[in-house]
Amino acid sequence: QKEVEQNSGPLSVPEGAIASLNCTYSDRGSQSFFWYRQYSGKSPELIMFIYSNGDKEDGRFTAQLNKASQYVSLLIRDSQPSDSATYLCAVNMNRDDKIIFGKGTRLHILP
Amino acid sequence: KAGVTQTPRYLIKTRGQQVTLSCSPISGHRSVSWYQQTPGQGLQFLFEYFSETQRNKGNFPGRFSGRQFSNSRSEMNVSTLELGDSALYLCASSSPHSDRGTGELFFGEGSRLTVL
Numbered sequence: 001q002k003e004v005e006q007n008s009g010p011l012s013v014p015e016g017a018i019a020s021l022n023c024t025y026s027d028r029g030s031q032s033f034f035w036y037r038q039y040s041g042k043s044p045e046l047i048m049f050i051y052s053n054g055d056k057e058d059g060r061f062t063a064q065l066n067k068a069s070q071y072v073s074l075l076i077r078d079s080q081p082s083d084s085a086t087y088l089c090a091v092n093m094n095r096d097d098k099i100i101f102g103k104g105t106r107l108h109i110l111p
Numbered sequence: 112k113a114g115v116t117q118t119p120r121y122l123i124k125t126r127g128q129q130v131t132l133s134c135s136p137i138s139g140h141r142s143v144s145w146y147q148q149t150p151g152q153g154l155q156f157l158f159e160y161f162s163e164t165q166r167n168k169g170n171f172p173g174r175f176s177g178r179q180f181s182n183s184r185s186e187m188n189v190s191t192l193e194l195g196d197s198a199l200y201l202c203a204s205s206s207p208h209s210d211r212g213t214g215e216l217f218f219g220e221g222s223r224l225t226v227l
Contacts, residue, residue, distance in 0.1 A: 034215075043201060043218035044154070088154065090216075098167050099144065099216065103153030 003027065004091050006102035014110050019076040021105050023089030026070070032092035033065055035074045038104065039085045048074060079109045113138065115219035117202050123225045129190040132222045136183050136204030142166075143185040144216060145177060148199040157200075160185055189224075197226045 005024045013019040021035075032051055036044035050056045050063040050072070062075040072091075076083055086104040093100055116135040124130050136143050145157040156169035160179035177187040183204075189196055200223075203216035 036216075043220055044216075045218070046215050049215065096167060098156050098159070098169070100156060101146070101154035 002102075003093065003100045004089055004102040006087075006089050006105045008103055009106040010108050011105055012108045012110055013079050015079060015081060017079055019079045019083065019107055019109070021074040021076075021087050021089075021107065023072045023074075023091075023102055024070055025072070025089075025091045027091065027093045027095055028067075028070060029094030030091050031094060033063070033072045034090040034092075034099075035061075035063060035072075036088040036090060036101070037085045038088060044088055044101075076107075081109045081111050083107060084109045115202055115204050115217055117200075117219035117222050119222055120220065121223050121225075123227060124192050125227050126192055126194060128192050129188060130192060130224060131186055131188045132200055132202075132224075134185045134187075134202030134204075134219060136185070136202075137206075137217055140204035140206055140217070141183050142205045143179055143183065144203045144205070145185070145187050146201045146203065147171075148201055148221070149197075154201070157187065192226045194226050197224060199223050 003026050035048040037047050038044040048061050048063040050065045053065050056063045060077045064073045086106050088104045089102040090099050118133045142161045144159040146154045148154045158177050159167040163179045174190045179185045199221045201218050201221045203218045
């Protein structure tokens with residue numbers, strides 16, 4: 001099992017709809033989870049982090065964490081064309097304190 | 112506040128050569144991490160340095176090495192280059208004042224290495 005897994009996409013979502021991005025991780029003891037956004041030709045930038053089970057909202061973004069299922073998700077409400085990017089899930093692995101990234105999901109918002 | 116600076120931005124090498132990449136973190140950041148990004152493998156962790164000490168290392172061969180200086184600037188070196196080393200090498204720094212577990216990495220623009 002890969003340490004951090006994401007569906008590579010592309011995920012196509014109509015403008016104004018909700019985009020749902022998912023991520024699973026292997027290290028059950030991990031405590032810190034992050035979503036980074038990477039535009040084509042640019043570097044990743046942090047958009048959300050979550051430590052506790054449940055939901056965390058920040059503007060149009062909601063991160064959801066279920067530690068029992070080892071599952072993290074990112075919801076983007078009212079999707080905009082500017083949200084088109086690759087979204088990277090990152091996990092601070094408990095066993096060795098490394099921050100490991102998934103391969104990313106390409107999101108395409110259709111105007 | 113200046114961001115993370117990586118040099119050079121682009122470089123072309125041939126197989127068997129070696130390369131050194133440089134990273135200057137955000138002022139005040141003491142942790143520097145290096146990642147290799149390729150289309151097939153995504154972002155792969157190379158190593159992390161904190162206060163001149165390697166705190167963590169990824170699953171890369173010994174040809175990949177790094178170091179950190181007292182001013183927190185970091186370098187990574189790849190010796191005996193192979194075609195498969197062609198990639199974008201990203202450096203990221205993080206703040207010493209935040210919980211280490213926050214994982215808020217600030218990335219540089221990367222050094223794109225092409226090995227011919």
